[in-house]
Amino acid sequence: MKTLKFIGIGAVAVAGVLFLMSSRAQTAAPAAPEKITINEIQKTFAPVDLNHKDHVEKYKNKCVDCHHEYKEGDATVKKCSACHDPAVKKDKAPALKDAYHKTCIDCHKKEVAAGKKAPTKCMECHPKKK
Numbered sequence: 386m387k388t389l390k391f392i393g394i395g396a397v398a399v400a401g402v403l404f405l406m407s408s409r410a411q412t413a414a415p416a417a418p419e420k421i422t423i424n425e426i427q428k429t430f431a432p433v434d435l436n437h438k439d440h441v442e443k444y445k446n447k448c449v450d451c452h453h454e455y456k457e458g459d460a461t462v463k464k465c466s467a468c469h470d471p472a473v474k475k476d477k478a479p480a481l482k483d484a485y486h487k488t489c490i491d492c493h494k495k496e497v498a499a500g501k502k503a504p505t506k507c508m509e510c511h512p513k514k515k
Contacts, residue, residue, distance in 0.1 A: 493505050
């Protein structure tokens, strides 16, 4: 009788784990691109080529670290320019260039302060236009 009770408890536990795994798969972040080019606002400098895969896998950034409006389970991730105007501050949203610089440079400076390597000078991310 005890054996049947343990088998029943084990079956319920396995079913629970499988349920949690399947619901997590449904709420996982959308597939992210390996690389992206940030090119909405360049004037003097060339677009920034960002290795998105490295920022996620190598540097362990979470979606919300850059995409501050992202909520776990969202099916899509909005581009920064969806809320940040390229030219001017709107409501509480800084202009696009300011938003990029605040997010990227602040993070890079924290990494450098922690003894890690990260670009903090303009030309390290923004090569001159050819």
